[in-house]
Amino acid sequence: MTEPALAVENLRLEIPTPRGVVHAVRGVSFSVMPGETFALVGESGSGKTMTCRAILKLLHPPARITGGAVRFEGRDLLRLSERELEGVRGRGIAMVFQDPMTALNPVLTIERQIGEALTDAPRDRGERRRRIVTLLRQVGIPDAERRLGAYPHQLSGGQRQRVMLAVVLARRPAVLLADEPTTALDVTIQAQILRLLASLQQQLGMALVLVTHDLGVVRQVVHRVAVMYAGQIVETAPTAELFARPRHPYTEGLIASVPSMDRSRPLVPIRGAPPDFIGLGDGCAFAPRCPLAAPECLRGEIALREVAPDRLSRCLKAEIVGARVAV
Amino acid sequence: MSAGVETAAAVATLGAARPRLRLPLGIVAGGLMLLALTGATALAPVLLPTDPNAQDLNAMLQPPSAAHPFGTDNYGRDVLTRVLYGAGIDLRIGVLAVVFPFIFGSLAGAVAGYAGGWADTLVMRAVDVITAVPFMVLVIAIVAFLGPGETNILVAIGAVDWIIFARLVRGEVLREKHLEYVAALRAFGFGRGRIIFRHILPNAIAPAVTFLASDIVLVILTASALGFLGLGLRPPAPEWGLMIAEGRTFMYTAWWVATMPGFACMFAGIGFILVGDGLADLLRVRGQ
Numbered sequence: 001m002t003e004p005a006l007a008v009e010n011l012r013l014e015i016p017t018p019r020g021v022v023h024a025v026r027g028v029s030f031s032v033m034p035g036e037t038f039a040l041v042g043e044s045g046s047g048k049t050m051t052c053r054a055i056l057k058l059l060h061p062p063a064r065i066t067g068g069a070v071r072f073e074g075r076d077l078l079r080l081s082e083r084e085l086e087g088v089r090g091r092g093i094a095m096v097f098q099d100p101m102t103a104l105n106p107v108l109t110i111e112r113q114i115g116e117a118l119t120d121a122p123r124d125r126g127e128r129r130r131r132i133v134t135l136l137r138q139v140g141i142p143d144a145e146r147r148l149g150a151y152p153h154q155l156s157g158g159q160r161q162r163v164m165l166a167v168v169l170a171r172r173p174a175v176l177l178a179d180e181p182t183t184a185l186d187v188t189i190q191a192q193i194l195r196l197l198a199s200l201q202q203q204l205g206m207a208l209v210l211v212t213h214d215l216g217v218v219r220q221v222v223h224r225v226a227v228m229y230a231g232q233i234v235e236t237a238p239t240a241e242l243f244a245r246p247r248h249p250y251t252e253g254l255i256a257s258v259p260s261m262d263r264s265r266p267l268v269p270i271r272g273a274p275p276d277f278i279g280l281g282d283g284c285a286f287a288p289r290c291p292l293a294a295p296e297c298l299r300g301e302i303a304l305r306e307v308a309p310d311r312l313s314r315c316l317k318a319e320i321v322g323a324r325v326a327v
Numbered sequence: 328m329s330a331g332v333e334t335a336a337a338v339a340t341l342g343a344a345r346p347r348l349r350l351p352l353g354i355v356a357g358g359l360m361l362l363a364l365t366g367a368t369a370l371a372p373v374l375l376p377t378d379p380n381a382q383d384l385n386a387m388l389q390p391p392s393a394a395h396p397f398g399t400d401n402y403g404r405d406v407l408t409r410v411l412y413g414a415g416i417d418l419r420i421g422v423l424a425v426v427f428p429f430i431f432g433s434l435a436g437a438v439a440g441y442a443g444g445w446a447d448t449l450v451m452r453a454v455d456v457i458t459a460v461p462f463m464v465l466v467i468a469i470v471a472f473l474g475p476g477e478t479n480i481l482v483a484i485g486a487v488d489w490i491i492f493a494r495l496v497r498g499e500v501l502r503e504k505h506l507e508y509v510a511a512l513r514a515f516g517f518g519r520g521r522i523i524f525r526h527i528l529p530n531a532i533a534p535a536v537t538f539l540a541s542d543i544v545l546v547i548l549t550a551s552a553l554g555f556l557g558l559g560l561r562p563p564a565p566e567w568g569l570m571i572a573e574g575r576t577f578m579y580t581a582w583w584v585a586t587m588p589g590f591a592c593m594f595a596g597i598g599f600i601l602v603g604d605g606l607a608d609l610l611r612v613r614g615q
Contacts, residue, residue, distance in 0.1 A: 086513075086518050086519075091516060105526050116517070116521075177514075
């Protein structure tokens with residue numbers, strides 16, 4: 001068995017607020033193999049973006065990491081200094097962000113922003129320019145030569161995300177964290193960007209960690225999924241198995257609430273609202289919204305356990321969840 | 328190297344980067360005013376070959392006439408000649424005295440804002456201390472300590488003036504550093520120096536550049552005030568403040584001696600302020 005490209009172990013993160021401390025990430029562990037596409041799925045505020053940012057220590061204060069480890073190439077990234085991290089970011093692990101509108105520097109041209117990222121930039125201007133044009137063509141920007149002098153505001157959202165991916169391509173990272181890379185884009189563009197992401201991953205042999213709330217996206221490109229709820233992973237499974245038979249009531253609810261094109265299956269929303277992170281007690285955080293909740297669900301910490309080969313669930317009733325799926 | 332040429336060059340580059348953008352009227356009008364003033368100053372030795380300090384005791388305190396468009400002063404010196412030669416001195420002081428505070432203040436503000444922690448504390452406490460004493464009082468104190476003279480004026484103004492740029496740039500950097508593109512740059516492994524100076528600073532510098540133009544006016548007035556107080560250049564240098572100070576005795580009998588350099592000062596001031604305003608418009612448009 002090969003070593004994972006990236007392993008997150010028991011990551012904990014909290015945000016002090018005037019109302020109290022929010023435990024935004026509560027002991028998240030996962031690992032990603034080289035070349036694998038792994039997804040963190042969950043609704044807004046489930047801690048998936050925080051987890052992603054914590055891996056590269058790109059959190060905004062007052063958010064702070066309170067425990068855990070991020071293993072990459074034999075080192076714990078959480079223990080590295082900012083200067084050492086600069087060496088890991090980009091070439092080791094890179095990240096693309098949700099909103100390509102704001103993720104590029106507004107006052108620099110595309111040529112400069114990509115040119116800077118080239119790991120072994122040729123000294124010759126013409127040679128350098130040819131490299132940049134090649135990168136732009138690889139990410140599917142039409143008329144690349146004429147786009148070199150463009151500023152970000154002159155490009156569409158999809159094109160900007162492509163430019164971000166050109167920067168990734170210039171950096172050739174071993175692991176790419178993609179935080180909702182398609183959420184801010186038109187539906188028609190989303191599929192193109194996902195395909196591009198998948199092809200870049202194959203080209204570079206990267207491990208890809210995709211953060212998303214869109215199960216449609218997951219189904220298309222992801223090998224293995226972790227579902228997050230209230231700062232914890234509640235279920236992990238290979239994609240096909242997750243959709244075929246969810247082992248956590250929250251996953252089941254998520255799948256049931258995706259609109260489908262044929263009207264044979266009704267849209268079933270999840271009852272209730274996401275939990276308040278302040279004052280989260282013991283027991284299952286999903287219990288108040290769960291159709292299967294029983295008194296024992298509220299007693300004590302519920303552990304993530306193996307419910308089938310390669311499948312983990314944080315539900316006491318994981319075995320009977322699947323039985324209800326054919327609603 | 329004169330202010331007009333610099334401004335014209337700045338206007339030209341900004342115009343070239345944005346061919347479709349129309350230059351704001353302020354830049355055009357202010358630029359023309361400054362160009363006229365620097366042009367007249369540069370051509371002064373040709374047009375008015377008389378020595379600005381040449382006395383003509385037969386023609387003392389003469390009102391404006393064809394021979395002396397701005398009149399003559401109490402030593403019979405031609406006021407127009409002195410005003411134009413003085414423009415060279417005052418504009419030079421104005422530009423030189425803001426260049427160093429602009430550079431140093433912007434760098435200090437950028438580093439303080441981005442790094443935070445002790446660097447921020449160090450810079451901002453220095454800023455607080457300097458802010459606590461009124462600008463003019465501190466400049467006068469430093470000049471009084473160093474002694475009069477052009478270099479000392481530049482040093483005194485520079486020592487006090489940088490705090491404004493530091494504060495302006497720091498504020499912008501604080502806002503800018505939490506924007507997503509900075510996180511993206513960090514995520515791609517760019518070093519801190521590159522992020523601060525190549526990426527954040529160009530986004531954060533606009534207010535400081537805008538203030539630069541009005542600051543030149545402030546500095547010219549400060550230099551004039553120092554001249555007026557006897558702490559600036561020494562007579563008989565044709566410096567505007569000094570000329571106003573010398574002319575004020577004759578305000579009721581020969582108003583032109585003090586008023587003409589005053590007008591010149593005002594003319595330069597309006598020119599710089601128009602350019603500054605126009606520049607602000609231009610940078611606002613560009614930032615969007």
